[in-house]
Every structure is written in C-alpha cells, then in structure tokens.
Amino acid sequence: MMRRFFAPLLAAGLLAGVAAHAEDTLSPLRFQSSGAFGSIDLAAAQRGFAVYQGACASCHGMNGLHYRDLEALGLTPEQVAGIAGSVKLADGSAATPDSRFKQPALVNMGGAVPPDLSTIVAQRPGGTRYIYDFLTGFGPAPAGMKLLPGHNYNAAFPGGQVSMPAVLRDNAVTYADGTKATTAQEAADVAEFLTWASEPNLSARHAVGLRAVIFFAFLTIVAVLTKRRIWRQEG
Amino acid sequence: MQMEAKQGWLASRVPGLGCACGLMREARPPGQPWFNALPVLLGVLLAVLLASGAVVTVYYNPWHAYDSLQGIAREVRGGWVVLGYHQIGASLAFALLYLHLFRTLLTGGYRAPAEFAWMLWVKLLAVLLLTGWLGFVLNGGAGGYWSLMNAGNAAVRLNGFPGAVAMWFLGGPPGGSTFARLLVLHVLLALCAVLVIWMACAAAKKARPMPQGRAVPFWPVYASQYFAALAALALVFALLLGFAPHWGLGGQNAIPAGDMAVPVAISYPWYLTPAAGLAGAFHGVAGHIWAVIAAALLLYALPWLDRSRRHRPGRLYRAFIWLLGLDVLALGVVTAFPMGSLLPALFTFWFFFHFLVLTPLVTMLEAV
Incomplete structure (x- = not known):
C-alpha cells in the first residue's frame, strides 16, 4: 500500500533529478564520492560513461567491467542493452549486456601503451582528483621545457610530459541531461565514473560501515558497562 | 544438577569439550x-x-x-x-x-x-x-x-x-x-x-x-571482560x-x-615494513636472509640474554624497551617512506645493539 502510494512520487522525483541540470560542482571543485561519507554521484557517473564511450574508449579498455554493470549507475536493462548493442566487437558481432567492455585495438603511442582504466583511480594517489587534474592539465609547455618527440605537456603528469594528446574539449560529447559539456565538466564527470569503476561498492561500503560502526559503538559501551558492573559485584 | 550430570556425560566422551567447560569454571586471580x-x-x-x-x-x-x-x-x-x-x-x-x-x-x-x-x-x-x-x-x-x-x-x-x-x-x-x-x-x-x-x-x-588467595571464576567475570574487548x-x-x-x-x-x-x-603492507627494513639494511642476498634469521634468533634467545632473576623489570630496562618499540616503529616508517640509507642502518643497528649489549648489561645492573 505504502509502496503503491510512494512509488509514483519517487519516480517523479528521480525524473526531476535526472532532468535537472547538474548542480555546479566545478567551482569550487568537489566530488560527491570523496570523503568518509562520500557516495557515487550517479548522474555525474552516467555522464562520465558517455565521455568515456565518446572520447576514451577508442584507446583505453576497461576489462574489469561488463555492460550489465552499468545498471548500478541507474540505467535500465533496456538502456544497457541499447548501449551494448551499439558496440561492434572485434569479430563484427554486437556486444551483449554480458560482454566485457570492448577491448580497443592496441595503439602504439610512441612506445607507450594506453593503460586499462578499470582500476586507474585506485592505482594513482589521490585518484579521482588526479584524473581531473590530468585531463585538464594539458597546455603549452612552459618556456625552457624541451618535450620529447611525440609528447605533450601536462601539468599533472609526473615529469610533465605524456604521450597522450589532449582529447577533451568543449562539447566533445552531448549530454543527454542537458548539462553544458565544458572540458572541466567532462573531466569531472569521467573522474566520477572512473571512481565508481574502480570501486563499484563505494557507496554501499560507506553506508554499511556507518551502520556497523554505530552498532558496535553501542555494543562496546554496553559491554564495558556490563563488565564494570559484574566486576563491582564479583571482581 | 541434572545439567551438570549431562555435561559430565558429554565431557567424558567428546574430546575438547571438557577443556572448554573447564575454562568456563576455571578460577583466576581477580583484577587481570x-x-x-x-x-x-x-x-x-x-x-x-x-x-x-x-x-x-x-x-x-x-x-x-x-x-x-x-x-x-x-x-x-x-x-x-x-x-x-x-x-x-x-x-x-x-x-x-x-x-x-x-x-x-x-x-x-x-x-x-x-x-x-x-x-x-x-x-x-x-x-x-x-x-x-x-x-x-x-x-x-x-x-x-x-x-x-x-x-x-x-x-x-x-x-x-x-x-x-x-x-x-x-x-x-x-x-x-x-x-x-x-x-x-x-x-x-x-x-x-x-x-x-x-x-x-x-x-x-x-x-x-596458580592463583594465590582469592580467586574468581572465568564466567562471568572474565567472560564479560573478553566480550567487551x-x-x-x-x-x-x-x-x-x-x-x-x-x-x-x-x-x-x-x-x-x-x-x-x-x-x-x-x-x-605496514606490517612487513620492519622486517623488510631489517633485511634491506644489509647487502646481498645472504645479508638480507641472515639479518632476518639473526633478528628472529635474538628474539628466541631473549630469556637467556636477560640476566635478571627478578620477575618485574626495573625502570631503566623498561625505558629501553620503550626505545626499542619506537625503534622498530621508526624502522617501519623509514622503510615505507624511504629517506636515504643512513636511517634504516641506524635503526637496524639499534635493534641488534639493544638485544646483544643493552639487554644483558642493563638486566645485570638491575639484578645487583
């Protein structure tokens, strides 16, 4: 009964949430997934997947994920089937929701191999922020810096030069929810998406952890009080 | 009464159960x-x-x-x-x-x-x-x-x-x-x-x-303490x-x-860093291996390196144990965040110096 009453309200709320433009998380930059109580911003992660698919996937694989995993971002099975169906695998067949993310053909960037992005956020110190800084860190090299052949300047990359060119630009993708696709917005969204990909259980871990901590904190207090009472009587 | 008879019947047949029941009834000194x-x-x-x-x-x-x-x-x-x-x-x-x-x-x-x-x-x-x-x-x-x-x-x-x-x-x-x-x-x-x-x-x-004087049962006195811990x-x-x-x-x-x-x-991982630092302070494969084996042997031999006959250590000895604890902690830290080769060598030296020289010396002094 309650569910029947609340379900339409909930659906309306979700739709409104999806239809609304993303709130400004760029100035100052903040990620909903950061911090002890952080959770994945599903709308941002969905947009981030669009950025990955449009700008990253031609070189970077994500071998740890299946298309069906995207349902955890709030996509319906039909939407996931549509996304998978539009991907042509190496043998010419269309992907299914149970396929792993398409492995791109190996590209050689002057000896560098584009890394798999499944766990990239866990692999780099300050992962989420690093991805954002890296993707927005391209620019002209400072005076006096000599770049290696085939390299590009990047302020966030250790050593300052990297084989990867700047791929994100304004309107590199068109967002389904109408958010303005600036370079910074795309970088922040793909950073949130990759954070989810590295740790799909982040939101659940924080939620379960909080409940467990509250429970055991009370249990500890009660147990210590009980012990003191018993020790006063018998100890 | 009947319960205890049942426990006795089970305990005489099931190995380990008597041990567990005994633990529950075991008397211990109070205030542990x-x-x-x-x-x-x-x-x-x-x-x-x-x-x-x-x-x-x-x-x-x-x-x-x-x-x-x-x-x-x-x-x-x-x-x-x-x-x-x-x-x-x-x-x-x-x-x-x-x-x-x-x-x-x-x-x-x-x-x-x-x-x-x-x-x-x-x-x-x-x-x-x-x-x-x-x-x-x-x-x-x-x-x-x-x-x-x-x-x-x-x-x-x-x-x-x-x-x-x-x-x-x-x-x-x-x-x-x-x-x-x-x-x-x-x-x-x-x-x-x-x-x-x-x-x-x-x-x-x-x-x-064996507890001298007053003794308290494990249940509920120590059971409550263990549960809280x-x-x-x-x-x-x-x-x-x-x-x-x-x-x-x-x-x-x-x-x-x-x-x-x-x-x-x-x-x-943090728990391997002290051992890794100890091994890394010596050169060559044999050096790494012997360093760890020597450290383990020293720990084994501690009851005989200690020349004291008292049960409770004195103040000076305890100060050196605190120093040893800090030394092992520091060894782990400088292994996790490398800052040159001097500090790991110094902390490793102190580890061996503590057991080989300080322990016999200080405990002998305190035994006098």
Missing part, C-alpha cells in the same frame, strides 16, 4: 588487565582470516591472480566484504601480535618460567610474517610481483642447502604456477599459525602461577572496513603485475 585478552582476540582474528580465506580461495585463480581478485570484488555477491575481512583481519592480527609482544617485553613476561610461551609467540610472528608476505604476493599486484621476483632471483643465486630450500619453496623463477605453489604454502602456514597460537596459549597457561575490536574492524579499507597496505598492489610496471621501491 585488559591486555590479557590479546591472545584470545588474536585467536578470533585468525578464525576470521581462515573463514574469509576459505571463501577467497574458492574463487581465486593463481594463473590470473589480479583478475580473479577483481572478479571476487565485482562479480561475487558480497565478495568485496569478504576480501575486506581478509585484508583488515590480517592488518589487525599483526597489530595485536606486535602489541602483545611489546607488552610481554615491557612486563618481563618472557622470563622464567614462561620462556617456552615467549618462544612460541616469536614463532607465531615468524609464521605470520611469512604468511603475510605470501598473501601480499598472491594479490597479483605490481608490488607483490616484484617482491616475488627479488625472492626468485635470490633463490636462483643461492647455493647448497639454502638454495635447495628456496628453490623448493618457490619452484624456480616466478611464473604462473609459482602462485599455485605459494597459495598452498599460504594456506598451510595459516593452519600452522593456528597450531602455534594454541600451543602458545597452552604454554602460557602452564607458566601462569571483542566488541571494541569489532568497532575498530568496522571503522577500517567501512572507511579505510586500504590503509597501510601499500598502494602498488592496485596496479596489476606486469613487466611494464616496475616499482622504484616496493611498498610493503
């Missing part, structure tokens, strides 16, 4: 400190490690170590929690064991008649360090893989009996089947750890003097699992092992 619960907590953590390890082993694939662990975290229902139990259980087990060893040093708990119990606790540390290193390698990450490469290269270079043992242990230079072999050793050593902790507890019980441990466990699951585990294992990912310096 919280720290006495450490071995029990350690036993509980070992049980958690065995249970979670059993689940992980079922899904683990030694030929695709990194990918299979990713599969456990992503595809297996609740797999990420079980992996968390295993990682954090290991971390906390080491924390409790280090704490227990430090406290035993500080209170002179290794002195007669508890020498045998002390040696078993040291043996537990050795077994757990080896098991922990194997677990670190079995992750299939870049850090563990290059640590295994170093061990494999060392094994190839060793001659004679040590070389034969090392080759048997690793099965030659690291390859796919090395991980299968190491998995078997990881599980076997974990079972050994259970045996060692049981023997250590039995030896410690034997060394404990267990609840506090669970609280710390939940905090780590929920909010810092990778704390102190060395970030390199997040990177899949491969010949393209070569760490400049291997970042070990």
